Amino acid sequence: MDQTPGRMLGQPLSSPTTQPKKKSTSVMSFFSKVSWNLRLQKQEPLKNVFFILAETARDPSVKKRHMVMRGLGTMACETPDKVRKYKKIILDLLVHGLYDPVSSEVIHESMKTLTIILGKMQGKALGSFFIDITLQTRTLLDDENDCLRYSAFVLFGQLAALAGRKWKRFFTGQVKQTQDSLLTHLQDRNPQVATACQTTFRACSPYLRQSKDYSFQNEEDQRNPKLCRQLSHYHPELLQFFYANKIL
Numbered sequence: 001m002d003q004t005p006g007r008m009l010g011q012p013l014s015s016p017t018t019q020p021k022k023k024s025t026s027v028m029s030f031f032s033k034v035s036w037n038l039r040l041q042k043q044e045p046l047k048n049v050f051f052i053l054a055e056t057a058r059d060p061s062v063k064k065r066h067m068v069m070r071g072l073g074t075m076a077c078e079t080p081d082k083v084r085k086y087k088k089i090i091l092d093l094l095v096h097g098l099y100d101p102v103s104s105e106v107i108h109e110s111m112k113t114l115t116i117i118l119g120k121m122q123g124k125a126l127g128s129f130f131i132d133i134t135l136q137t138r139t140l141l142d143d144e145n146d147c148l149r150y151s152a153f154v155l156f157g158q159l160a161a162l163a164g165r166k167w168k169r170f171f172t173g174q175v176k177q178t179q180d181s182l183l184t185h186l187q188d189r190n191p192q193v194a195t196a197c198q199t200t201f202r203a204c205s206p207y208l209r210q211s212k213d214y215s216f217q218n219e220e221d222q223r224n225p226k227l228c229r230q231l232s233h234y235h236p237e238l239l240q241f242f243y244a245n246k247i248l
Contacts, residue, residue: 046082050089057093062103069097069109076116083117090117091129098136104145111137111151118158130167134159134174141181146190153185153193157200160207168207175207 057068072090076083083090094117097110114133118126126133137159140152156178163171182204185197 046086050086050093054089054093057096062106065097065100065106066103066109068093069106069113073109073113073116076113076120080120083120087117087121087125091126095129095132095136098133104143104148107140108145108147108151111140111148111155115151115155115158118155118162122162126162130159130162131170134167134171138174138178138181141178141185146193149185149188150190150193150196153196153200157196157203160200160203163207172207175204178204179208 053068053071056064059065072093076090094110094114097106098114100106100110133155137152137155140148141156143149143152160171160175182197182201185193186201188194188197
């Protein structure tokens with residue numbers, strides 16, 4: 001995976017919805033050309049746009065793959081009704097970008113767009129995409145790239161809110177495997193990543209509750225000593241939040 005140039009600590013991370021003017025213009029130019037070609041062929045535009053995007057998303061050119069992910073984000077913001085209509089195609093493209101084997105930029109753009117689209121879909125009709133997105137996002141929480149870590153924490157926190165009953169057991173297991181990463185990045189070298197981690201930690205807190213199978217144990221036995229110790233030292237306000245909500 002390629003890495004973007006080093007970022008000075010404290011330098012603002014790109015927002016999930018921020019798009020530089022130049023790049024935004026190139027994206028719109030790309031979609032205009034696609035739409036124009038389709039109109040010349042007298043085909044139904046939008047449906048065929050997605051077929052072209054699906055082909056371009058697998059193009060050897062990193063630039064083109066990145067443009068597809070960014071373009072999907074633009075569509076999600078400007079035509080949310082179309083996103084809902086073609087959600088399976090869009091999610092398939094974004095998950096493909098999320099697993100890009102070469103470019104961290106493609107992965108980053110995919111996560112930002114997924115954050116937008118999942119927010120608009122409210123988790124409806126995610127199907128098995130939920131598993132694919134969760135598994136890859138979890139691996140990116142410890143990535144060396146600040147932007148990837150930031151977007152991964154934002155997306156993982158959103159997934160926590162969308163798991164529902166169907167994926168509760170699966171996501172609980174994922175959160176427990178992620179606990180060390182959550183603790184580590186509360187003290188992340190980048191303050192924005194640390195803040196995103198803290199927000200995600202709160203969102204994931206219901207999945208850290210002890211199972212009812214352990215109800216016979218006393219209160220001290222049920223508590224996770226490592227988690228309590230680290231939170232008490234670095235984030236007493238989080239520890240208090242967990243105690244108040246009977247998570248620990």
